[in-house]
Amino acid sequence: xxxxxxxxxxxxxxxxxxxxxxxxxxxxxxxxxxxxxxxxxxxxxxxxxxxxxxxxxxxxxxxxxxxxxxxxxxxxxxxxxxxxxxxxxxxxxxxxxxxxxxxxxxxxxxxxxxxxxxxxxxxxxxxxxxxxxxxxxxxxxxxxxxxxxxxxx
Amino acid sequence: xxxxxxxxxxxxxxxxxxxxxxxxxxxxxxxxxxxxxxxxxxxxxxxxxxxxxxxxxxxxxxxxxxxxxxxxxxxxxxxxxxxxxxxxxxxxxxxxxxxxxxxxxxxxxxxxxxxxxxxxxxxxxxxxxxxxxxxxxxxxxxxxxxxxxxxxx
Amino acid sequence: xxxxxxxxxxxxxxxxxxxxxxxxxxxxxxxxxxxxxxxxxxxxxxxxxxxxxxxxxxxxxxxxxxxxxxxxxxxxxxxxxxxxxxxxxxxxxxxxxxxxxxxxxxxxxxxxxxxxxxxxxxxxxxxxxxxxxxxxxxxxxxxxxxxxxxxxx
Amino acid sequence: xxxxxxxxxxxxxxxxxxxxxxxxxxxxxxxxxxxxxxxxxxxxxxxxxxxxxxxxxxxxxxxxxxxxxxxxxxxxxxxxxxxxxxxxxxxxxxxxxxxxxxxxxxxxxxxxxxxxxxxxxxxxxxxxxxxxxxxxxxxxxxxxxxxxxxxxx
Ligand SMILES: [Zn+2]
Ligand SMILES: [Zn+2]
Ligand SMILES: [Zn+2]
Ligand SMILES: [Zn+2]
Numbered sequence: 300x301x302x303x304x305x306x307x308x309x310x311x312x313x314x315x316x317x318x319x320x321x322x323x324x325x326x327x328x329x330x331x332x333x334x335x336x337x338x339x340x341x342x343x344x345x346x347x348x349x350x351x352x353x354x355x356x357x358x359x360x361x362x363x364x365x366x367x368x369x370x371x372x373x374x375x376x377x378x379x380x381x382x383x384x385x386x387x388x389x390x391x392x393x394x395x396x397x398x399x400x401x402x403x404x405x406x407x408x409x410x411x412x413x414x415x416x417x418x419x420x421x422x423x424x425x426x427x428x429x430x431x432x433x434x435x436x437x438x439x440x441x442x443x444x445x446x447x448x449x450x451x452x
Numbered sequence: 453x454x455x456x457x458x459x460x461x462x463x464x465x466x467x468x469x470x471x472x473x474x475x476x477x478x479x480x481x482x483x484x485x486x487x488x489x490x491x492x493x494x495x496x497x498x499x500x501x502x503x504x505x506x507x508x509x510x511x512x513x514x515x516x517x518x519x520x521x522x523x524x525x526x527x528x529x530x531x532x533x534x535x536x537x538x539x540x541x542x543x544x545x546x547x548x549x550x551x552x553x554x555x556x557x558x559x560x561x562x563x564x565x566x567x568x569x570x571x572x573x574x575x576x577x578x579x580x581x582x583x584x585x586x587x588x589x590x591x592x593x594x595x596x597x598x599x600x601x602x603x604x605x
Numbered sequence: 606x607x608x609x610x611x612x613x614x615x616x617x618x619x620x621x622x623x624x625x626x627x628x629x630x631x632x633x634x635x636x637x638x639x640x641x642x643x644x645x646x647x648x649x650x651x652x653x654x655x656x657x658x659x660x661x662x663x664x665x666x667x668x669x670x671x672x673x674x675x676x677x678x679x680x681x682x683x684x685x686x687x688x689x690x691x692x693x694x695x696x697x698x699x700x701x702x703x704x705x706x707x708x709x710x711x712x713x714x715x716x717x718x719x720x721x722x723x724x725x726x727x728x729x730x731x732x733x734x735x736x737x738x739x740x741x742x743x744x745x746x747x748x749x750x751x752x753x754x755x756x757x758x
Numbered sequence: 759x760x761x762x763x764x765x766x767x768x769x770x771x772x773x774x775x776x777x778x779x780x781x782x783x784x785x786x787x788x789x790x791x792x793x794x795x796x797x798x799x800x801x802x803x804x805x806x807x808x809x810x811x812x813x814x815x816x817x818x819x820x821x822x823x824x825x826x827x828x829x830x831x832x833x834x835x836x837x838x839x840x841x842x843x844x845x846x847x848x849x850x851x852x853x854x855x856x857x858x859x860x861x862x863x864x865x866x867x868x869x870x871x872x873x874x875x876x877x878x879x880x881x882x883x884x885x886x887x888x889x890x891x892x893x894x895x896x897x898x899x900x901x902x903x904x905x906x907x908x909x910x911x
Contacts, residue, residue, distance in 0.1 A: 324681065333818060335593060352680075359819070361857070362818035362821075368680075390592070390596045399555040399556025400819060400820055402555075402584075403552025430586065436663050439663065442546060443541070446544065446545070447487060447542070485665065510894055510895050510896045511670065513704075514704070515666040528786050551667070553820055588816055593816055641903075700892075702892040705857075705859055705890050706859045712858070738888070739853075740855070748851065
């Protein structure tokens with residue numbers, strides 16, 4: 300199943316607040332190319348909440364997703380550990396999961412709960428580890444550097 | 453488990469060839485910032501093979517991974533369907549899995565076998581679907597566009 | 606020369622404040638891979654100021670620069686027009702200019718002043734238009750779409 | 759003016775060949791989201807030519823442009839120095855200039871001629887240095903690393 304019992308679950312109140320922040324963040328989306336608005340809300344271990352939306356660019360490849368906007372906001376406020384994220388769109392029939400790039404950027408800071416929310420408020424829960432198993436991480440680069448230094452000694 | 457029995461397995465000969473291409477592609481890596489060389493080889497359904505390496509940039513965010521180099525090469529040759537990819541690095545103790553961005557870019561074109569190879573030739577197999585479950589896809593954007601057009605009629 | 610007289614200049618007080626915000630934002634940088642900290646501060650036409658730092662990723666290509674962090678913060682707060690940006694690093698001998706990706710993302714929202722600041726507080730001014738002449742823009746995609754629709758009628 | 763006399767100009771025959779390669783590369787574009795096809799052709803100092811097209815992704819931010827596809831192809835073939843690039847689209851009324859991300863990625867390998875071509879074959883020439891003045895480069899990171907090491911000794 301997609302649920303991972305080792306991840307911390309958010310409390311009901313925390314989740315309600317995150318859902319409200321994600322809903323509101325969606326309204327700020329800059330999406331003239333896709334016409335597709337996405338909102339996200341990220342809860343840091345500090346207890347602070349960070350909203351984000353997609354910000355598109357005429358050079359499509361420089362577009363950023365809602366989840367990463369929220370993460371960059373939080374990281375640039377000094378946050379380095381997170382409890383959960385809520386993602387929502389205007390799409391009423393689908394649970395929108397984070398794209399692979401967002402999964403990777405979030406996983407830089409460890410595991411967390413991931414909630415997909417439909418406009419109606421219907422939600423589904425999973426964990427980041429379930430969405431990006433065997434993730435490429437800082438540990439791998441550190442190990443490789445150590446190995447490289449040992450071999451060149 | 454990480455193995456997905458519905459994915460097509462490569463034949464032994466195909467896999468041997470891919471491993472050789474990935475190994476050779478690694479030698480072309482442009483990685484002056486990470487000093488970390490990665491090679492990849494992608495087998496298209498057409499039977500053609502495309503090698504790739506990481507190409508880094510002084511603005512780290514414009515760096516591209518080996519897997520995506522191989523995919524962009526193949527896609528710009530007209531390929532739109534793939535059987536498998538092999539990824540390798542100089543890291544002898546680890547199986548290096550594709551990052552989230554590469555998983556997303558590969559999944560644009562459907563499922564495929566994914567092989568992680570150590571320099572010794574030791575390999576591990578999984579599938580793209582196992583590495584990026586519930587992937588964000590073209591179908592979702594198409595459905596949303598349809599919904600949006602219906603609502604604005 | 607690099608100065609463009611048509612761009613609005615910031616007032617001395619505005620610039621002093623931006624410089625302080627950029628300096629402080631730099632301290633939050635997450636840069637374990639490059640060991641290179643960058644800070645930015647963006648002044649919106651609304652008068653609000655947004656700080657940003659670089660946030661790196663083990664997959665280098667998912668790293669974001671300080672300037673874009675500040676822009677994504679501002680855009681996700683609803684800002685769509687900007688007066689200027691200050692960029693700074695720990696590099697005492699160089700004026701660090703924004704990378705091409707940041708120039709492109711900033712230019713989505715029009716021209717603005719761009720200030721490069723050394724740790725000593727020494728600054729240099731230019732404009733975004735001077736840094737990314739003939740920029741690829743929304744207007745081009747809009748025109749192309751119009752042309753495409755006319756041709757398929 | 760946009761022309762930079764210090765850059766090497768391509769010969770007429772070289773340019774004709776590049777234009778043909780760019781035109782043909784455009785036909786392979788994977789652009790289901792923008793419906794905007796772009797082709798590029800890159801001439802390496804070795805004399806070899808590399809074509810590229812845009813390859814889009816449902817997560818817009820993972821889209822790659824034609825110019826970078828060509829560059830990644832070339833770099834992964836071992837090329838590290840370039841004479842010029844031609845960029846073309848289906849847009850008959852505009853000269854399409856490279857986006858900021860492509861300017862940055864190309865500039866990693868030094869200056870080169872940049873040609874914008876309309877479908878009719880009409881072209882305009884400039885140089886990479888003119889399109890990304892004061893570019894952020896490897897030299898800056900190297901200098902900063904040197905400074906950092908001196909200060910921590
Ligand atoms: Zn995303
Ligand atoms: Zn990757
Ligand atoms: Zn940048
Ligand atoms: Zn581009």
